[in-house]
Amino acid sequence: MFTTNWWGNPIGWLLPNAYVIPGLVGLSILAYLINGFGYPYWWELIGARLERSIAKAEIKANVLRTLLAATAGFTHAYAVPLSLLGFSLGRWFGFHRERVMMYGRSRRSEAAPLL
16 A cells, blocks of 8 residues: 555655655565564563573674665665565564574474364
């Protein structure tokens, strides 16, 4: 709804220059949305007293973000949402790995159906 400038998009009325670079708004929305997916895991690790694991995942994700931001010479305006997207995915995978280790590797399987 907000990724293109069409007559029903209020952002297009409020910020007409937002859609000058094609795809930038959509990529930014996607990056911020994926960034929000890591917060439940973050709070879960805080509750489990795994602050060091959070710090390690955040450091690795920020290194990835810095490397992606360094591509601004050829990604131009897309560098900021791409770096946020890389940070978000790196953080999510780091948190997910810690959760798997916290809960154990095997998951409960559903009961076999009765024949």
